[in-house]
Amino acid sequence: MAGRSLDDYARLARKEFDHLLAESLEAVERASEANRAAFDLTGLRPARSTRPGPPDTTTKILDRPWAAPIAVGPLAGLARPADEPAVLRAADAAGLPVVVDMVTPDDLAHPVPAGDGPRWLRTYGQREPGDIERSVADAERAGFAALLLSLGSPGLSLGSQGRGRIARPDAPHADWSDVERLRATSTLPLLVAGVRTAADASRAFDAGADGIVTDALDALPDLAAVAGTHRPVLLGGGIRRGADILLSLAAGADAVLVGRLVLEGLIVDGEAGVTEVLGALVRELEEAMTFTGTASIAETRADSLRTGHRPPPRVHPTDTPVGAVGTLRKDDLHPSLSDPVLDTMTFLNEVTHRYPDAVSFAPGRPYDGFFDTEQIFTYLRRYLDHLAAQGHTEQDIRTAMYQYGPTAGQIRGIVADSLRADEGIDVPAESIVITVGAQEAMLLVVRALTAGPDDVLLAASPCYVGITGVARLLGVPVTAVEEREDGFSCADLEAAIVRERARGRRPRALYVIPDHSNPSGTTMDAPTRAALLETAERHGILLIEDSPYRRVSPGTPLPTLKSMDRSRSVVHLGSFAKTVFPGARVGFAVADQQVVDASGRTGLLADELAKIKSMVTVNTSSLSQAAVAGALLAGEGRISEMNAEPAAYYGNAMRTTLRNLDARLPAARRAALGVRWNEPTGGFFLTVQVPFRADNAALTRSAQEFGVIWTPMNYFYPQGGGHQALRLSTSYLTTADIEEGTARLARFIEAQSSAS
Structure with a gap:
């Protein structure tokens, strides 16, 4: 009826x-x-x-x-x-x-x-x-x-x-x-x-x-x-x-x-x-x-939705009784702790330690053959002499080295001078925050920019797993803007912005590594950089520019987005892990954007980042800052000149890897298999496309049966993808390691392709 x-x-x-x-x-x-x-x-x-x-x-x-x-x-x-x-x-x-x-x-x-x-x-x-x-x-x-x-x-x-x-x-x-x-x-x-x-x-x-x-x-x-x-x-x-x-x-x-x-x-x-x-x-x-x-x-x-209501937590019949201690339910911890992204490095470390005789193309870290232990003391002395030359008393210097120091950092002026000399980034020292590596800088920026549940972070994908991890820990949605075969497309960014706004969400910023990116190794060309700045300004979003690999690559790099920025659309992140030494764990954020409060008073975004930092790490190690500052002073702020020899080494490692891959898998053979790779001119990474699922199971077989380790690319796609690609890091290997490793990798690819 x-x-x-x-x-x-x-x-x-x-x-x-x-x-x-x-x-x-x-x-x-x-x-x-x-x-x-x-x-x-x-x-x-x-x-x-x-x-x-x-x-x-x-x-x-x-x-x-x-x-x-x-x-x-x-x-x-x-x-x-x-x-x-x-x-x-x-x-x-x-x-x-x-x-x-x-x-x-x-x-x-x-x-x-x-x-x-x-x-x-x-x-x-x-x-x-x-x-x-x-x-x-x-x-x-x-x-x-x-x-x-x-x-x-x-x-x-x-x-x-x-x-x-x-x-x-x-x-x-x-x-x-x-x-x-x-x-x-x-x-x-x-x-x-x-x-x-x-x-x-x-x-x-x-x-x-x-x-x-x-x-x-x-x-x-x-x-x-x-x-x-x-x-x-x-x-x-x-x-x-x-x-x-x-x-x-x-x-x-x-x-x-x-x-x-x-x-x-x-x-x-x-x-x-x-x-x-x-x-x-x-x-x-x-x-x-x-x-x-x-x-x-x-x-x-x-x-x-009439309210921001979300249902209350489900009550489990097996909840631990009140008063019980020593046992916690995983469901009662933050959901991000169950996210596979947070297990990525643990898994890779376990594989590496389980197969110590394997050649590993996984770790994206600098080659430590360039590190001299005694140089640390030289850097520290150089910084102490700098403080004395500026008129600081012995008590001032002792305080600078032994005490906590200002939250925003005590070497901001030296970093500002270096950026001006080496990168053409001309900003006041007050717009810089010295952080515990670039990882902390990412956390501070994402936390500051996302005010509510409708705010979303955009990321050029594939992207560095650290930014994805930060977003998951903070509960911030990440929307991927997939890179095309020929590079990043501003049209795709614009479409993502429009799409997110149609869903009632507010895109706040785009995270991007323009130079020799991790993981793909790609570099953004000059026209795209200019178009990206124009797109960001027109749509009112910020660009979070990460720049760890510029000064470990041979040749003269293209200008940073920040050096081209005329509308304060770019928050620039940097790290001295690759250029000075990783153990210092010193990074920085350049955040010169104006922040206006309800009464009309203005300040800098850097000030807001420092507030968050005061509740996270209080300050960055004074000893680490001193060592990095000494290195910058010794090189008159020009990391490009200080790093000329390491950059040449990394460039040679990349060329050696590409040359050996080509010898082990010639063009005709890789065309028959469906294998291809990109050819970065610098940085630490390149991407290899393969005709099989390059997942954890394939990696375990590669390490166990063929003695070679790599990184699955699907780790780096926030919304899925990269299932048939692997990342190779060339930075930590000698020429002999690369020759043997590429031979093993080629044998693995041949065997895995036949089994697929």
């Missing part, structure tokens, strides 16, 4: 459920209680649309158009084959996709009726060898548009004998190895269900997923930050209203899965009931969009 509401269908369907069916659905629904409570507590903020006409509910997921951001199913709770065609026909008529459930490979023996809408196949872990391959082949033959793998066990589902018969299939639990096997077997888009944390999302994308499904509404902002704009995040569970859909989209979802409502419509009125339920849901979504002034799905904004 037409005209029933969604509540009517829920009430009438309840009467039709037999006891066993009701119990099975209640078990499933319990997983959605937190979502339902959050939906009930969160409202929508009224606004007026700037465009006339009804709102546009259409969207595109995995390059397929949907009439609304709603997928029907999974159909685990629907009898097959008798009832399933009715649901498929109703979904097709509504222009919505359907997720069909498969518990065992035999389920595909019953063909799914073809239709206009996309069909997704939900599958699980497979126990027998060859099951995944057979099910994938059957799915592709049956015309499915995507695969959805559910982590964990299938649980309860309706069997094919008719409504009310419950099957408990003895299917194995799916795990990450199933994701990788499925990805390696099928070219169909792959989504992973059961994702609840940012760490899980990163792991899913690293394993090759094209999208993720979660049942946790409160996790959506974090998951969306990991997924970015090209990989969909779907929410399943608790959806009962059109407003719930818009709330989900505002929280970060791209679409929702609806199963319980469809089942209620089916039980009450068959195909007509499903049609009515889907129609009512879309109409309610339109009403919610009209209420919030949302003209289209693409324009859904986070500020459509």
Whole structure:
């Protein structure tokens, strides 16, 4: 009967459920209680649309158009084959996709009726060898548009004998190895269900997923930050209203899965009931969009939420009792501690120590053959003499060396002079903060610039893992601006800015390493630098310029972004780790931007960074600052001249690596294999593209069987990618190491390519 509401269908369907069916659905629904409570507590903020006409509910997921951001199913709770065609026909008529459930490979023996809408196949872990391959082949033959793998066990589902018969299939639990096997077997888009944390999302994308499904509404902002704009995040569970859909989209979802409502419509009125339920849901979504002034799905904004409410932490039945000590639940610690990014260096160190005889292209550190221990004392004496020459008393000098010193640093003037002499960066000393390495500078800048949950950091991708780690620790979303084969594109940056603002987020800054970047080794050309400054100024964002590799590279570098900056759009980060010595742990931030408070008083961004630093490290080691200052004074601030010999060494190491790679894998052979690499003119790193997944498993095999270590490039993609590329660092190796290491690497690439 037409005209029933969604509540009517829920009430009438309840009467039709037999006891066993009701119990099975209640078990499933319990997983959605937190979502339902959050939906009930969160409202929508009224606004007026700037465009006339009804709102546009259409969207595109995995390059397929949907009439609304709603997928029907999974159909685990629907009898097959008798009832399933009715649901498929109703979904097709509504222009919505359907997720069909498969518990065992035999389920595909019953063909799914073809239709206009996309069909997704939900599958699980497979126990027998060859099951995944057979099910994938059957799915592709049956015309499915995507695969959805559910982590964990299938649980309860309706069997094919008719409504009310419950099957408990003895299917194995799916795990990450199933994701990788499925990805390696099928070219169909792959989504992973059961994702609840940012760490899980990163792991899913690293394993090759094209999208993720979660049942946790409160996790959506974090998951969306990991997924970015090209990989969909779907929410399943608790959806009962059109407003719930818009709330989900505002929280970060791209679409929702609806199963319980469809089942209620089916039980009450068959195909007509499903049609009515889907129609009512879309109409309610339109009403919610009209209420919030949302003209289209693409324009859904986070500020459509009436409050910044996020559901309270879930209470675990196994929570440690009050008064217990010595045991902490990982779930009660900051979510970033479960992020794979924070495990990157630990894993690489473990591999390096486990295989000490392997040639390692992993560590991106300076060659210590240029370090002379006695030179430290020479540098310290040079700085002490400088202080005395400036008229400081013996007590002043003792205080400068033994006490904490000013938070912003005591060698700012010397660093400012060096930047002016060597880089053409002319800023007052007061705009500089001396930090514990450039890593602390990143933390201070990102913390200062991000004021609320809608602020987002952009990063040229692939990017240095340290900036990603800082953002994750601070809970700041990172949006990747992917570099193209021919370098960074300002058009891509502009598109990312526009896209983020359309989502209700505020891009604050772009992190970029213009010279010989880590990890890719690429260098930004002069026209792109000029265009980048213009784009940043026009859109009102800052550029965070990191510059660790300029003065360890041969030749004259292009001007820094900061030296070209005429509108104070650039925060420049630097480090003396590569040029003086890493153990000093001295870096700096140039932050000459004006900060205006509510009363109109102005100051420098550097002052704000110093406030944060006072609560993080208090100050940078006075002894370390003295050693670095002495080195700068000895070289009259010209690090380029001081580092001429090391820069020549690193340049030769890079050329030697490229020459040996070419000899071991000549052009014809690497073309046949599908192998290629870039050719940096300086810096520490280059990137090798390979025809296989260059993941941790491949790295372990490389170290164990071939005696060569490298770094998987997927570590450096904030939103996934780089699965078939590896980073080589050439800085720490001798010529003999490089010759032997490239020979081993070539043998590994040949063997791994053959096995793929």
